[in-house]
Amino acid sequence: MHPIVPMAVITVVFSATLWCGMLWLYSGRTMRFIRLVPLGLPLSAIVNMLVKGPIGQGVGELSGIDPGLGLQTPVWFLIFLFLLAPVFEELIKAAPALIPSVRRLIETPGDALWTGMALGIGFGIGEAIYLAWQVSASGAYGEYPWYAFTGFFGERLLVVFMHGMMTGLLVLIAKRGHPVLGYLAAAGAHALLNSGAMLYQLGLVPGWAANSVLGVMLLVAVLLFERIRPKRVAAEHSDDVIYFSSAE
Amino acid sequence: MPVAAPVLASFKPARSYGWAWLIGLTTLVAVSALPLVMPGLLPPEERGAVWIGLGIMVPLLAFLLAILASLPAMRYDLTNDELMLSCGPLYRYRIPYAEITDVRRTTLTPTLWSSMRMPGLAIGGVLYADTGTVKMCATRMSRDILLVSAGKRRYGLTPSDEAAFMTALSPLLPRTATSGAGEV
Numbered sequence: 001m002h003p004i005v006p007m008a009v010i011t012v013v014f015s016a017t018l019w020c021g022m023l024w025l026y027s028g029r030t031m032r033f034i035r036l037v038p039l040g041l042p043l044s045a046i047v048n049m050l051v052k053g054p055i056g057q058g059v060g061e062l063s064g065i066d067p068g069l070g071l072q073t074p075v076w077f078l079i080f081l082f083l084l085a086p087v088f089e090e091l092i093k094a095a096p097a098l099i100p101s102v103r104r105l106i107e108t109p110g111d112a113l114w115t116g117m118a119l120g121i122g123f124g125i126g127e128a129i130y131l132a133w134q135v136s137a138s139g140a141y142g143e144y145p146w147y148a149f150t151g152f153f154g155e156r157l158l159v160v161f162m163h164g165m166m167t168g169l170l171v172l173i174a175k176r177g178h179p180v181l182g183y184l185a186a187a188g189a190h191a192l193l194n195s196g197a198m199l200y201q202l203g204l205v206p207g208w209a210a211n212s213v214l215g216v217m218l219l220v221a222v223l224l225f226e227r228i229r230p231k232r233v234a235a236e237h238s239d240d241v242i243y244f245s246s247a248e
Numbered sequence: 249m250p251v252a253a254p255v256l257a258s259f260k261p262a263r264s265y266g267w268a269w270l271i272g273l274t275t276l277v278a279v280s281a282l283p284l285v286m287p288g289l290l291p292p293e294e295r296g297a298v299w300i301g302l303g304i305m306v307p308l309l310a311f312l313l314a315i316l317a318s319l320p321a322m323r324y325d326l327t328n329d330e331l332m333l334s335c336g337p338l339y340r341y342r343i344p345y346a347e348i349t350d351v352r353r354t355t356l357t358p359t360l361w362s363s364m365r366m367p368g369l370a371i372g373g374v375l376y377a378d379t380g381t382v383k384m385c386a387t388r389m390s391r392d393i394l395l396v397s398a399g400k401r402r403y404g405l406t407p408s409d410e411a412a413f414m415t416a417l418s419p420l421l422p423r424t425a426t427s428g429a430g431e432v
Contacts (some may be wrong), residue, residue: 014276021367025358025390074311085346147282224359231357231377243414244351 040122116171124160268370
């Protein structure tokens, strides 16, 4: 067994518990949206194997470019590769929201946010499984112990939330009547999120700078989440039991 | 040397599985620190990163273990002049009765900002969406929190026997205010 497998299991269990728990708590302690998470699970493997992979390979072959050239790769091809993930992943992540039974769930902007977040969280968890499978199948890093993959754990844990936020944003803006704007916002955020890793892989920035991009994007995502999520309405405070109050 | 005020009544918090979550979190942090201490996992040129990592991880682990050890000591004491919330030596909040303006059982909405709170446990300053920062000493993080307002500060607690706690606390609160339990 490849040593990434135990860490992948920990990552998936912990991410699913944490982010599904968050979704349950913030959406009003309901399972309505949690049930959508499994819809997103297979989408990462599907988009990588059936869309991004063939397109990247096809365009590379047509133009005679080897994708493994690093800085020697033509700039247009680098940009093309860089845009594959935001363009196609944001499309497929939100696609289940078009299923009639899912659409019926989306009555309010809040429902739209939670639906998108559920689909994005599912995608993010599926992506962690897919990446672990890719590493395992390639045999790379097989000489390391399982606990050497804590970087995988930390990164995937945060990325699952980021996927949820991006899809939540898309479905929320679409619900407000601007689907194209929602898609552009999600794809733009995704491109920014990937920019650090891309520059690191090209050897243009050190690892800490690439991680900083993730950190800054996470901070922005949390700020945005706190701003756009539905707040507890005053009527819900009616359940309060007041024991003592000096107010008039 | 100041003499501690005599305790009129002492209450334990409600039972919860917060300790299990805390053990899980502590284990995760410990596992994350393993690559830093296992020889040969990190290249020699990243020795600086190892020390920085250890500088963060070791105090964090010590802090989590200290909280874990303090959990059984969590309690709410009523003295002649103040309500005292404590959780071991790390957390101790004194609330003079004269400053208390509101006591209610409520449900709080946590934010995503980092704090020492998890299912079944909330300790220290926790930012909530509907009330702002609440100093928590509680075995629940959001539901059925006994929220005590004192001036601009708010405190959250979860006594195991809330009725008995309020019976003991009510006569000590300022008399000018209206008091009594009631749904609003």
